[in-house]
Amino acid sequence: MRITLIGPGRAGLSIAYAAKKAGHEIVTVVARRPEAARRAAEKLGATASVLDRQLEASDLWIVATRDDAILSAAESLAQRLDEGTEAPDMAIHLSGLSSIETLAPLARFGISIGSVHPLQTMPNPEIGQERLRGAWFGITAEPELYDRLAEFAESMGGRPFSIADSAKPTYHAAAAAAANFTLVNLIVAQDLLDAVDIPIEVLGPLMEAIVANAVEIGPRAALTGPVARGDVDTVAAQIAAVADHAPAMLGIFVSNVASLAKIAGRWDQFADLVAEHTS
Ligand SMILES: NC(=O)c1ccc[n+]([C@@H]2O[C@H](COP(=O)([O-])OP(=O)(O)OC[C@H]3O[C@@H](n4cnc5c(N)ncnc54)[C@H](OP(=O)(O)O)[C@@H]3O)[C@@H](O)[C@H]2O)c1
Structure with a gap:
């Protein structure tokens, strides 16, 4: 898959490293600070960007901001879509708590929304990517998207399971x-x-x-x-x-x-x- 990472923090970078190792391509890293995007993008062989710029096309957007910033990041991304950025097939966040509805601003563009919560601790990207192998991944998504996200989790050595949106808290x-x-x-x-x-x-x-x-x-x-x-x-x-x-x-x-x-x-x-x- 071609992946865009939005929010190169501990969890986002852990997943991005693991995904790259599994053969996926990280196309763009989007951060709110250009310097943070550049640093992460360099390590991943990706393009660096910020939230108010147009994005290169990809299959999956991973919104890996803190929980309280998922909705505002989704709103910024929706503006990019309004301005002509090509919509990905899927967009996910990584929270085990927040509803997938926090990504609702993206759903109106026909993007399937869900969440993938690695049930693992990722104190930094180096340790995090290692810990993901063998970890369980709690996935919240409609059946068709669930299958694709389960495959994504498995590609990184993870073990997928399903969580209803209402069960997340x-x-x-x-x-x-x-x-x-x-x-x-x-x-x-x-x-x-x-x-x-x-x-x-x-x-x-x-x-x-x-x-x-x-x-x-x-x-x-x-x-x-x-x-x-x-x-x-x-x-x-x-x-x-x-x-x-x-x-x-x-x-x-x-x-x-x-x-x-x-x-x-x-x-x-x-x-x-x-x-x-x-x-
Ligand atoms: N770390 C874990 O062990 C773990 C495990 C499972 C799930 N998760 C989930 O992963 C998600 C991220 O957690 P984390 O631990 O990786 O947090 P983190 O290390 O603090 O990273 C958060 C990222 O979001 C960016 N960000 C924060 N506020 C933003 C905003 N208003 N707009 C755009 N970007 C913003 C941060 O950029 P700045 O550097 O500019 O602040 C940073 O790149 C959360 O949903 C969390 O529940 C984390």
Whole structure:
């Protein structure tokens, strides 16, 4: 496919690098700052442009701006179409949260609109492009476009799945819970391990097993440990250690004990211990 990238940020460039590696051609990189467009275009062997200029023809427009700029970017692109830029077949954005309706200004030109959300973290384009291989790609589109976008995701080594437009906020909250909130607990773990001079890497296999078990048998069935067993004395000893060695993390630790006890049906046993440590 011939692709135009609008918004050469972390996700856009990760996808563009992966797409180029998969044999697609990045025709133009469009940014709001000419310098940003030029830098990205050079690396991709593409032409650099800005939003208020006419664009070379391509098959797919990828609007990879921040979520809150998708609609305004689509409106600018619609103006280019009004002025004679050739319409692509398809236009997508990369948000797991925003509705595909944010691209509605383009639909009136007969462009099929959708979204492709790589369910992966792309902190920079170099790491991002590598992480896309094997990642799941949540696609929101009508069936015909879905098939073409699924093929695009597969060409980059991705695994496509379908998300209804109305389901996106719920899906996105789930992704945040799994990815961002998990890091909160790893930060608690890091502070505790630092206090006793143990490197965080020892947690690697344990964390990998937790994730594998959760995906394989479901997170509720994967629950083990003293809260799930109802072992109050052990948890009290853990809380005392946290209070001694990472007091700033005590609130998070105790609130996790409370959440876990409720989920595991052990609240009656842990209510007093939690109350004792909740101010
Ligand atoms: N990064 C991830 O891990 C990840 C994962 C999955 C999905 N996504 C999705 O990918 C999209 C982009 O996220 P990102 O992390 O790549 O953000 P980012 O690194 O901040 O990149 C955003 C890009 O949009 C441009 N931009 C911002 N405001 C604009 C405007 N008003 N008009 C035109 N361009 C504008 C930025 O240009 P400037 O440099 O000029 O600001 C930059 O090129 C979002 O929809 C996000 O939800 C990201």
